[in-house]
Amino acid sequence: MMPNPDDAQLFASLRTMWERHDPMPEHLVEDVLVALETRHLAEEYRELLLMSDARELTGARGEAPRILEFGIETVTLLLRIDSDGDRHRIDGWLAPPRTGRAALERDGEVVAEAEISPEGRFEFPDASAGSYRLVIRSVDDDGHSVTGEFIV
């Protein structure tokens, strides 16, 4: 579209001039990334599906931890549930990792909340038996996404 080399040179000068006189605000990229993270996260997690639910066969006894895997194409969530009588410890890993908050909901009410570490880890050390939803929120996110329900 720019067959004339002189034109190309003039356009290059114009670009330099506009970049100097009307530069993009420095904070713009960060603002966009925050907006994307918020939106993107919400869209990804809305569709998280339970992919597997298995016992980890570390020992011969019945208390082997249970591993639940949720995922879609771009995100995986692993939950490891360790049970001791009627108390249950839930450890979670998000891959790829991202920070935010994880909330454990039961009958539509939040029963526990946990920070998600930069490594994508979070934990609920003491959950009672029952049916739960796990809600993941990114930092500053109004919207949220929900995994399928699971039973502890």
Add this chain to the structure above:
Amino acid sequence: MSDGDTVRNPGPPDHGEADPLWARAGELFEEWRSGRAGRIDGLVRLVSPVLWHVVRAYGLGREEAEDVIQTTWLALVRSRDGIHDPRTVVAWLTTTARRESWRVVKADSRVDPVDDEVLERAGGSSPAAEATAEQHLDDARLWRAVDSLSERCRRLLRVIAFSARPDYVHLAAELQMPVGSIGPTRGRCLDKLRGLLDEKEVG
């Protein structure tokens, strides 16, 4: 947004794919779409400065321009699967940004592309820019020459300068000129600019 049609048929070959920015953007986009979430950061850093100039060419104020750019990126996230050829992602983004800019301009009743208000909103340079310009005489001369051009010329040249391959059909609609006249108008604007530069050199 249904921009796929324009972007899927990007016109004459090519220019775009040979451009390092387009090639790198295509790679980042493809990697992001196939699950490497962090790649979107690189894509945003790479292409946002281009989008900034394309959007500002439409006479939007700085805050409006920022909003349009954010909307454009969110649209990309929503439409990622509709973009068949990753190498067209820059075209998709610039087209979307131009349409959104045009929509904002129209919604604001600034339908006349040579409106004085438009000129004022986009035309002013910051004091810092003026100071910098003094240290770069060629740059300042070019700035003054561009400032003397019609709004239409300024807009057209700025959009073309920052779009490797603008689609002339939509550009024509937005600039309210026939498609066939974009090429000649571009030529006339460049001639006029060269004339102004010569004039100022003599004077």
